[in-house]
Amino acid sequence: MTIHIAIILPLLMAAFIPFLHHYITRKWIGWFVLAAPITAFILLVRFIPHIASGETITYTINWMPSLGIQFTTYLDGLSMLFSLLITGVGTLVVFYAIFYLSTKEALHHFYCYLLLFMGAMLGVVFSDNLIVLYAFWELTSVSSFLLIAFWHHRRASRHGARKSMLITVTGGIAMLAGFLMLYVLTDTFSIREIIAQASTISTEPLFIAALLCILLGAFTKSAQFPFHIWLPQAMEAPTPVSAYLHSATMVKAGIYIVARMTPIFAYHMSWFWIVTFVGLITLFWGSFNAVKQTDLKALLAFSTVSQLGMIMSLFGMGSIAYHIDVPTEAIIYAEASFVALFHLVNHSTFKGALFMMVGIIDHEAGTRDVRKLGGLMTIMPATFTIAVIGSLSMAGLPPFNGFLSKEMFLTSALEMTSIDTLSLSTVTAVIPIIAWVASVFTFIYCMIIIFKTFLGQKTELLAVRKIHEAPIGMLISPFVLVAFVIGIFFFPNVLVKYVLAPAMLSVFPTLAPMEELAPKVYAWHGFNTELLMTIGIIVFGLLLYMTLSTWRRIYDAFPQKLTLNSLFDRALVESVTVSSFITKLYMTRSFRHYMLYIYVFVIVVVGSFFIWQDTFRFSVANNATVHIYEVLLVFVMAIAAIAMLFVKSRVTAVVLNGVLGFGVSIFFVIFRAPDLALTQLIVESVTTVLFLLCFTYLPEWKRERSTVHVKVTNAIISVAVGMLVVAVALSVIYFNEFKTISSYFENAYELAGGKNIVNTILGDFRAFDTMLEVVVLCIAGLGVYTMMKFKAKKGGDHE
Amino acid sequence: MMRINDVILRTVARFIVFIILTLAIYLFFAGHYSPGGGFIGGLVIASAFVLLYVTYDIEKVKAGIPIDFKVLAAIGVFLAVGTGFSSVLFGHDFLTQVAKDFHIPFLGEKELGTVMIFELGVALTVVGVVMTIIVSIAEGTEDEWKR
Numbered sequence: 001m002t003i004h005i006a007i008i009l010p011l012l013m014a015a016f017i018p019f020l021h022h023y024i025t026r027k028w029i030g031w032f033v034l035a036a037p038i039t040a041f042i043l044l045v046r047f048i049p050h051i052a053s054g055e056t057i058t059y060t061i062n063w064m065p066s067l068g069i070q071f072t073t074y075l076d077g078l079s080m081l082f083s084l085l086i087t088g089v090g091t092l093v094v095f096y097a098i099f100y101l102s103t104k105e106a107l108h109h110f111y112c113y114l115l116l117f118m119g120a121m122l123g124v125v126f127s128d129n130l131i132v133l134y135a136f137w138e139l140t141s142v143s144s145f146l147l148i149a150f151w152h153h154r155r156a157s158r159h160g161a162r163k164s165m166l167i168t169v170t171g172g173i174a175m176l177a178g179f180l181m182l183y184v185l186t187d188t189f190s191i192r193e194i195i196a197q198a199s200t201i202s203t204e205p206l207f208i209a210a211l212l213c214i215l216l217g218a219f220t221k222s223a224q225f226p227f228h229i230w231l232p233q234a235m236e237a238p239t240p241v242s243a244y245l246h247s248a249t250m251v252k253a254g255i256y257i258v259a260r261m262t263p264i265f266a267y268h269m270s271w272f273w274i275v276t277f278v279g280l281i282t283l284f285w286g287s288f289n290a291v292k293q294t295d296l297k298a299l300l301a302f303s304t305v306s307q308l309g310m311i312m313s314l315f316g317m318g319s320i321a322y323h324i325d326v327p328t329e330a331i332i333y334a335e336a337s338f339v340a341l342f343h344l345v346n347h348s349t350f351k352g353a354l355f356m357m358v359g360i361i362d363h364e365a366g367t368r369d370v371r372k373l374g375g376l377m378t379i380m381p382a383t384f385t386i387a388v389i390g391s392l393s394m395a396g397l398p399p400f401n402g403f404l405s406k407e408m409f410l411t412s413a414l415e416m417t418s419i420d421t422l423s424l425s426t427v428t429a430v431i432p433i434i435a436w437v438a439s440v441f442t443f444i445y446c447m448i449i450i451f452k453t454f455l456g457q458k459t460e461l462l463a464v465r466k467i468h469e470a471p472i473g474m475l476i477s478p479f480v481l482v483a484f485v486i487g488i489f490f491f492p493n494v495l496v497k498y499v500l501a502p503a504m505l506s507v508f509p510t511l512a513p514m515e516e517l518a519p520k521v522y523a524w525h526g527f528n529t530e531l532l533m534t535i536g537i538i539v540f541g542l543l544l545y546m547t548l549s550t551w552r553r554i555y556d557a558f559p560q561k562l563t564l565n566s567l568f569d570r571a572l573v574e575s576v577t578v579s580s581f582i583t584k585l586y587m588t589r590s591f592r593h594y595m596l597y598i599y600v601f602v603i604v605v606v607g608s609f610f611i612w613q614d615t616f617r618f619s620v621a622n623n624a625t626v627h628i629y630e631v632l633l634v635f636v637m638a639i640a641a642i643a644m645l646f647v648k649s650r651v652t653a654v655v656l657n658g659v660l661g662f663g664v665s666i667f668f669v670i671f672r673a674p675d676l677a678l679t680q681l682i683v684e685s686v687t688t689v690l691f692l693l694c695f696t697y698l699p700e701w702k703r704e705r706s707t708v709h710v711k712v713t714n715a716i717i718s719v720a721v722g723m724l725v726v727a728v729a730l731s732v733i734y735f736n737e738f739k740t741i742s743s744y745f746e747n748a749y750e751l752a753g754g755k756n757i758v759n760t761i762l763g764d765f766r767a768f769d770t771m772l773e774v775v776v777l778c779i780a781g782l783g784v785y786t787m788m789k790f791k792a793k794k795g796g797d798h799e
Numbered sequence: 800m801m802r803i804n805d806v807i808l809r810t811v812a813r814f815i816v817f818i819i820l821t822l823a824i825y826l827f828f829a830g831h832y833s834p835g836g837g838f839i840g841g842l843v844i845a846s847a848f849v850l851l852y853v854t855y856d857i858e859k860v861k862a863g864i865p866i867d868f869k870v871l872a873a874i875g876v877f878l879a880v881g882t883g884f885s886s887v888l889f890g891h892d893f894l895t896q897v898a899k900d901f902h903i904p905f906l907g908e909k910e911l912g913t914v915m916i917f918e919l920g921v922a923l924t925v926v927g928v929v930m931t932i933i934v935s936i937a938e939g940t941e942d943e944w945k946r
Binding site: 674675678679682683685686689690693694697754755756758759762763764767768770771774775777778780781782784785788789 | 826830831832833834835836837838839842843845846849853869872873875876879880883914917918920921924925927928929931932933935936937938939
C-alpha cells in the first residue's frame with residue numbers, strides 16, 4: 001500500500017498545484033512541491049533493509065480484473081534502485097529549480113508537469129502489470145513533452161518537444177504491441193508470472209516479434225542509436241528538467257525495461273546481440289559526436305546518449321550468462337549487468353551534477369557556448385569544483401565513482417572475448433576495441449568541459465557582464481551529488497550490499513543466491529590490462545585534445561544532408577505532404593461524396609457479412625398483432641419522410657424531420673420504453689433548436705441540378721441502404737450467435753439495486769461504457785467550441 | 800437581430816423554466832426505480848436553458864446564469880471518472896457502485912448510492928456539452944449577423 005501512496009502522492013499534488021497557486025505566493029510553490037519527493041524517498045528508504053535481505057513486497061489493487069489488468073506494485077531490488085534515483089534526484093532537482101527558475105515563470109505549470117512525471121516514472125518502475133506499466137510509460141512521454149516545451153514561445157522548444165514525443169511514443173506503441181504478444185504467449189500481464197514461464201515460450205515464433213517490439217520501445221526511450229536524435233534537441237527544456245528527465249531518470253526507463261525483461265528474453269541469443277551492439281554503437285557515436293558540440297548542454301546530451309549506450313551494452317553482455325551452463329562461469333559473465341547497475345547510479349550522480357553546473361553557468365553568464373566562455377575558474381570557484389569532479393568521474397579517473405565502473409566496464413568487455421562455448425570470439429573481440437575508442441572520446445569531451453569553460457583566456461563576454469558565483473541555494477544540490485561521486489568511490493560496497501545486490505537478484509532471479517551475484521568492488525586491481533587501457537585512454541585523450549583543432553575537420557567531411565536529424569525532418573515533411581495528398585483524394589468537400597462513402601461501406605460490409613453468415617431470416621410466426629394505430633403512425637411517418645424530398649423551404653424540411661423524430665418517440669411509448677421516449681423527445685427539441693441556429697451557416701436552399709447518372713446512383717444507394725436496414729432489423733430477432741444477456745437485466749434489482757433497467761445498464765452493468773461516452777461527449781463539445789472560436793478569430797476564413 | 804413581438808413567449812417561459820427544472824430534478828432522482836436518470840435529467844435541464852436562450856438574448860441569460868458550461872462539462876467528467884477510481888481506493892474493483900439505506904428527515908427511508916454521483920457526473924456533462932455547443936454556435940451566428 002505504501003508503494004501505491006508513493007506513486008499517487010505526486011500525481012495528486014500535480015492535480016492540486018494549478019489551483020493552489022492562486023492562494024500561495026509563487027515563491028513558495030517549489031517548497032511545497034519539495035514535500036512530494038522527500039516523502040516518497042523517506043517512505044522508500046524504510047524498505048531498504050527488507051529489500052537488502054532479499055524480500056520483495058507486492059500489493060494489488062483490483063482495477064479491471066476481468067481483463068487481467070491489476071494495479072499491482074512490486075518492490076524488489078531493481079525497482080528499489082530506480083525509485084531511489086527518481087525520488088532522490090527528484091528532491092535535489094526540485095530544490096535546485098526553486099533557485100533556478102525566476103518567479104515570473106509559469107511555475108505552477110512547471111511543477112505540475114514535474115510532479116506528473118515523477119508519479120508516472122515511479123509507476124513505471126513499480127508496476128508489475130504490463131498494461132499499467134505501459135500507461136505510466138506514455139505518461140512519462142507526455143510529461144516530458146510538456147516540460148521540453150515549457151518555454152513554448154521558442155520555436156526550438158516546440159520542435160524539440162515534438163520530436164521527442166514522436167519518437168518515444170512510436171516506440172511506446174511498438175512496446176504495447178510487444179506486451180500484447182507476450183500476453184498471447186503466456187495468458188497473463190503480470191511480469192513475474194511471465195518470467196516464470198520464460199523458458200517455455202522462447203521457442204515460439206511470436207517471441208522474437210515481442211522481443212523486437214519491446215526493444216524498440218526501450219531504445220527509443222533511452223535514446224539509443226539511431227533514435228538518439230531527440231535527446232540533444234530535448235535540451236531546450238529548462239536545465240532542472242534536463243538534469244532530471246533527460247539524464248537521471250526518464251531516459252533510463254528504457255534501460256529499466258531491458259533489465260526487467262532480461263529474465264524473459266535473454267533465453268534467446270538475439271537479445272544478447274541486439275542489446276550489446278546497439279549499446280556499443282550508441283556508446284561510440286554519442287561520445288564521437290559530443291566532442292563536436294559547442295553548446296555545453298548539447299555536449300552533455302551526447303555524452304548522456306553515449307553513457308546510456310554503455311549501460312545498455314553492459315546489460316546485453318550480462319545476458320550471455322543465461323546461455324552458459326556452468327553456474328560459476330555464468331556468474332562471472334553476469335557481472336557485466338552488475339556493472340551496468342553500478343554505472344547507472346554513478347552516471348546519475350555525476351551527470352546530474354554536471355547538468356546543474358551548466359545550468360549555473362547559463363544562469364550567470366547567459367550563454368552555454370564554449371566558444372564564448374573561458375576563464376571562469378577564478379570567478380566561480382565552487383562551480384568549477386563541481387565541474388572538475390563531475391567531468392573527471394565521467395572520464396573515469398580516480399578518486400571518483402566513474403573510475404570504478406569504467407574499470408569494471410573494461411573488465412567485462414575484455415571477458416567477452418574469452419567466451420568460447422559459443423565460438424563467438426571473433427565477433428566479440430571488437431567489443432573491447434569499441435569500448436576503448438569510445439572511452440578516449442569520452443575523455444576528450446570531459447577535458448573540453450573543464451578547460452574551455454573554466455581555464456584559458458577570459459573572453460570579452462566576461463567584460464560585458466558582471467558574472468559572479470551562483471547563490472548558495474543553487475550550489476547545494478550539485479554539491480550533494482558530487483559528495484556521492486566521491487563517497488561511492490571510497491565506500492562502494494555499502495551501495496553494493498544494500499541496493500545493487502538485490503537489484504542483481506531481479507535481473508538474474510534463478511542464477512545464484514544474492515550474495516554470490518554481486519562482486520566486491522575494489523579500486524585497486526593491480527597492474528592488469530584494464531589499468532593499462534585506462535592509462536592509454538588518458539594519454540591518447542590528452543594527445544587528441546591538444547591537437548583537436550587539426551583533426552576537427554573530419555566532422556565536416558560528413559555531409560550535412562545525410563545526418564539522421566535532417567533525414568528525420570525530411571521524413572516528417574514528406575509524410576505531411578503524402579498524407580495531405582491522400583486525404584485530399586477523398587475529402588472533396590462534397591457532402592454527397594461523404595454520404596456515398598459511408599453508405600457504400602455500410603452496404604458492402606454489413607450486407608456481405610449477413611450474406612456470408614447466411615443470417616437473413618424473416619418470419620411472421622412470432623410477431624405480435626399489429627394494431628391499427630401503429631399502421632397509421634407508420635403511414636404518417638412515411639408521408640413525412642417522402643414529403644421532405646419535395647418541400648421548397650428548409651424550415652418545412654426541419655419540421656418534417658421533427659415529425660419523424662416524434663413519431664419514433666411515440667413508438668417508444670407504444671412499445672413501453674418510457675426512458676427512450678423521454679430521451680428521444682428532448683433530443684428532438686434540442687436538435688430542432690440547433691438546426692435553427694445553424695441556418696445562417698447553410699447555403700441557399702435550391703433545387704439541385706444533377707445529371708441522370710448521378711440521380712440513378714443516388715437512388716440505387718438509398719434504396720439499397722433502406723432495404724438493408726429493414727432486412728437486418730427483421731433478421732436480428734433470429735440472430736443467436738451470442739449468449740443472451742437479458743438474464744442480467746431481469747435480475748437487475750439484486751445485481752445492481754435498481755428497478756429501472758435502462759439506468760442500471762447505464763450506471764452499473766455498462767458503467768465503463770457510459771464513463772467513456774461521457775468523456776467522448778465532453779471532447780466533442782470542446783471540439784465544437786474551439787472550432788467556432790477559432791473560426792471567429794480568423795475572420796470567417798474557411799480554409 | 801430583428802425584434803419580434805414575443806410577449807407571450809417571454810411571460811410563459813419565465814415560469815415554465817422552473818417547471819422544467821423541477822421535472823429535471825425529479826427525473827434525476829427517480830432514475831433508479833422509474834423512468835429518468837442522469838442522462839435524461841441533464842438533457843431536460845439543458846432544454847430549460849435552451850428555452851431561456853431562445854426567449855431572451857444571450858447576454859441577458861449569461862448575466863442571469865453565470866456558469867461556464869465548459870467547466871461544468873469538465874466537472875461532470877471528473878465526477879464520472881472519479882467515482883470509478885474512488886471504489887478502487889476502498890479496495891473494490893474499478894467502478895464498483897455501493898448503495899446504502901439512509902433515513903432522511905421528511906422523506907423517510909431512502910436508498911442512496913455512489914451511482915448517484917456517477918449519474919450526477921453524466922448529467923453535468925450533458926448539460927455542459929449541450930449548452931457549450933449551442934451557445935458557441937449561437938455566438939458564431941451572431942458574429943455572422945454583425946458582419
